Amino acid sequence: MRMRQFILFGFISVIMALPTIGQASSVMDALKTLPVQDSGRIKPYDTFARESLHLVYGKKKFRVKGGAKRSAVDVVTTWMLIPEYWETQEVLEIRHNGLREALRINDDKKTLFTPLEVMSNDRLSLLFQELKTVRDAEEKLNPYYQAIQRLQNQLTVFHMIRTGMGLRIVPREDPNNDTWLSVAELEGDVAESFSGITKAISAAISEEGKTGEKEGGAAVTKAVADFQALLRARTPKAYGSFPKVATEVWYNKVHPFMWAWIAYLISALFMVAHLVSKRGLQYKASWGFLILGFALHTAGMAIRSYLTGRPPVSNMYETVVWVPWGTVMFAMILERTQKWKVLLPAASAVAVLCLILTDVAPSVLDDTLQPLEPVLRSTFWLTTHVLIITISYAAFFLAFALGLLLMLYFLKDEKKYAKQINDGVRSIYRSIQIGVVLLAAGIILGGVWADYSWGRFWGWDPKETWALIALLGYVAILHGRLVGWIRPFGMAAGAVISFSLVIMAWYGVNFVLGAGLHSYGFGAGGVEYVSAFVAATLLFVTYAATVRQSRLAESGAAKGGGVFYLLASIFSSDGGSDSK
Numbered sequence: 001m002r003m004r005q006f007i008l009f010g011f012i013s014v015i016m017a018l019p020t021i022g023q024a025s026s027v028m029d030a031l032k033t034l035p036v037q038d039s040g041r042i043k044p045y046d047t048f049a050r051e052s053l054h055l056v057y058g059k060k061k062f063r064v065k066g067g068a069k070r071s072a073v074d075v076v077t078t079w080m081l082i083p084e085y086w087e088t089q090e091v092l093e094i095r096h097n098g099l100r101e102a103l104r105i106n107d108d109k110k111t112l113f114t115p116l117e118v119m120s121n122d123r124l125s126l127l128f129q130e131l132k133t134v135r136d137a138e139e140k141l142n143p144y145y146q147a148i149q150r151l152q153n154q155l156t157v158f159h160m161i162r163t164g165m166g167l168r169i170v171p172r173e174d175p176n177n178d179t180w181l182s183v184a185e186l187e188g189d190v191a192e193s194f195s196g197i198t199k200a201i202s203a204a205i206s207e208e209g210k211t212g213e214k215e216g217g218a219a220v221t222k223a224v225a226d227f228q229a230l231l232r233a234r235t236p237k238a239y240g241s242f243p244k245v246a247t248e249v250w251y252n253k254v255h256p257f258m259w260a261w262i263a264y265l266i267s268a269l270f271m272v273a274h275l276v277s278k279r280g281l282q283y284k285a286s287w288g289f290l291i292l293g294f295a296l297h298t299a300g301m302a303i304r305s306y307l308t309g310r311p312p313v314s315n316m317y318e319t320v321v322w323v324p325w326g327t328v329m330f331a332m333i334l335e336r337t338q339k340w341k342v343l344l345p346a347a348s349a350v351a352v353l354c355l356i357l358t359d360v361a362p363s364v365l366d367d368t369l370q371p372l373e374p375v376l377r378s379t380f381w382l383t384t385h386v387l388i389i390t391i392s393y394a395a396f397f398l399a400f401a402l403g404l405l406l407m408l409y410f411l412k413d414e415k416k417y418a419k420q421i422n423d424g425v426r427s428i429y430r431s432i433q434i435g436v437v438l439l440a441a442g443i444i445l446g447g448v449w450a451d452y453s454w455g456r457f458w459g460w461d462p463k464e465t466w467a468l469i470a471l472l473g474y475v476a477i478l479h480g481r482l483v484g485w486i487r488p489f490g491m492a493a494g495a496v497i498s499f500s501l502v503i504m505a506w507y508g509v510n511f512v513l514g515a516g517l518h519s520y521g522f523g524a525g526g527v528e529y530v531s532a533f534v535a536a537t538l539l540f541v542t543y544a545a546t547v548r549q550s551r552l553a554e555s556g557a558a559k560g561g562g563v564f565y566l567l568a569s570i571f572s573s574d575g576g577s578d579s580k
Contacts, residue, residue: 027204028073030221031197032249034228035242037168037180040371044245045169046252049076051368052161056154057112058093058363076161080183081198083162087116092154094118096147102127115158118151128152143525169194170231171238178238193230197223244307248369251307256300257321261355263293264328268348271341283341290328290344293351297325308369313386316510317365320358322387324351326394327401334398334430340423346401364511364525381449389442389467395435396474396495396502399428403495404537407544410489414548425488428495429481432474439471462513466505473498489548493541500534 032046049072050060062075079086090112094100103123105113118124131148134141141149160166164184171180186194200223231239270286273279301321304312312318324347331347334340358365406424409417446464447457458464477494480486486494504512507530 026071026074027217027220028071028077028201029217030224031073031077033245034169034224035239035245037171039368041369042242042245043369044249044252046073046249047369048167049073050252052076052157052166054362055150056093056158057091058095060362062091077201079158079161080164080167081202086158086162088114090114092118092151092158094147094151096144098144099127099147099151102144115155119155171235173235175237190230190234193223193227197227199223247303248307251300251303256296256303257355257358260293260296260300261352263289263296264348264351264355267293268345268352271345271348275341286344290332290348293348294325294328294332297321297328297351297355301325304369308372310372311383311387313390314372315366315370316507317358317367319390319393319506320354320365322390323394323397324354326391327351327398330395330398330431330434334427338423338427338430340427342405342420342424343398343402343427346405347398350397350401361526381445381452385442385445385449388438388445390506392435392438392442393502393506395431395438396470396499399431399435399495400499400502400537402428402431403492403499404540406488406492407496407540410492410548411544414489421488421492425491428491429478432478432495436471436474436478439467439474443467443471462509463505466501466509470498470501470505473501489545493545496537496541500538503530503534 032044034045035042036045036048038048038051053062053072053075054060057075060072061069062072063069075091092113092115093111094103094105094113095111103118103121127148131145131152134145157166165182167183168180169183170186170190172178181190183194197220200219204217204220228239267286267289270282270289274282274286301312304318308314313322327350328347331343335343358367402424406421406428409421409424414421443464446467450459450461450464451457477486477491477498480494481491507526511525511530512527
């Protein structure tokens with residue numbers, strides 16, 4: 001009873017602590033909720049500053065010399081207040097080796113440069129001209145030209161902010177013009193009111209060591225409140241209430257997906273401990289943390305949906321968040337119906353992997369909230385086709401994780417772990433069945449949407465083609481299993497190998513091929529890591545098949561060798577039950 005109360009108390013404490021986690025005080029905190037018009041939407045200044053610093057610097061916090069970190073709001077605001085200082089600071093990130101060589105930068109280990117030294121580089125204009133030539137020819141940009149394009153964007157954003165042209169904070173009084181005025185365009189009482197903010201910030205910074213941040217922050221808060229009150233009185237229709245702005249600031253601060261993967265990880269550890277010790281309390285704790293992680297995961301996606309007004313599946317980042325959510329959901333359902341407890345840590349591992357990737361690879365998985373492409377501006381089709389086809393990947397991802405786990409059982413002792421293998425094969429079979437039904441439905445709905453948007457149901461577009469290839473690959477596994485051609489090891493190996501088709505349809509078409517009508521999903525980066533991941537899993541399956549076939553050959557149960565080990569192991573007889 002005490003332990004239950006302890007767990008419940010811990011659960012409630014985490015929830016109550018979320019709003020204040022990471023709440024570092026700053027004299028500029030009041031600026032965070034200031035509405036800004038940028039990239040086709042109204043966003044908080046906090047988001048604007050984070051996105052701008054991340055583009056220019058590569059991170060959302062700036063590390064000053066000596067190890068201290070400053071928030072994006074602090075840094076980006078001072079780009080406008082003291083631009084001369086930042087022109088000589090190493091704030092411009094250039095990681096691409098080829099671009100550094102083209103700029104004749106000799107220090108290979110250096111990735112941060114000052115805007116002044118880059119702008120004064122005599123090779124810069126030549127590189128930008130090369131980029132223009134490639135763009136005019138409508139050629140696909142390779143990583144080198146993508147790096148030049150990023151550098152051009154970095155310099156543009158830095159220049160626009162330092163001059164005040166990049167920060168649009170005041171709606172126009174003309175109702176026919178919805179483009180907000182930038183700081184550089186302010187005049188009259190509005191300019192004077194905004195000047196009050198900058199003066200309060202300057203005074204707070206200069207007095208920070210004497211009076212402390214609390215007093216300085218209060219002055220800035222009052223100046224911001226006065227500025228917003230003036231704008232509401234001046235343009236009440238355009239500058240009304242912005243409830244989403246405060247929510248987005250909270251979302252940026254809490255970062256629910258980080259806490260979700262932490263909860264998933266703890267859940268997996270508790271379940272592994274339960275499988276070893278067989279203690280019921282650990283099983284309940286595993287479920288408790290899994291539900292907590294799932295709730296945080298769901299809350300994060302719900303907030304993104306609220307902020308954007310659409311399902312959170314419009315880019316690669318959002319699908320990498322959505323797919324593990326589906327994986328955990330399917331695992332919870334199958335665990336309750338099939339009573340195989342290993343499903344939960346397998347799904348948790350998938351969720352932890354995907355959610356960590358969204359944090360450590362921001363240059364590849366862009367987490368910004370962007371308006372939809374015109375072709376996607378049909379919430380009905382986005383809700384049906386995209387949600388269904390991507391959640392099918394979740395079922396296949398679960399089968400993939402279970403397949404890898406069964407490989408370990410086969411390597412250890414397939415006779416000793418015959419029950420676990422048969423339970424795993426049954427779960428893989430059900431997962432693939434779920435995935436096939438959802439993927440087939442998603443492809444059909446995608447064809448209907450294509451006919452609605454492009455005037456044809458099917459056109460062998462790369463995205464369409466690879467989705468069909470993935471579907472046929474998994475259908476082949478189900479049929480092979482049904483007629484008895486594919487045995488337990490074959491199901492495990494097939495679940496791992498076939499997931500490469502999903503990776504190609506999900507990631508490869510957008511980030512490797514970069515061709516077709518689904519251009520809104522295109523991106524760049526991470527190819528080497530994804531390729532290494534696929535290669536490692538395929539090598540692991542080959543190794544497991546080779547070891548297993550060698551054991552069967554030694555026992556006289558099978559004959560064969562060389563390149564036929566894998567096929568022989570997949571189609572060979574297996575001991576134990578063969579239930580579906």
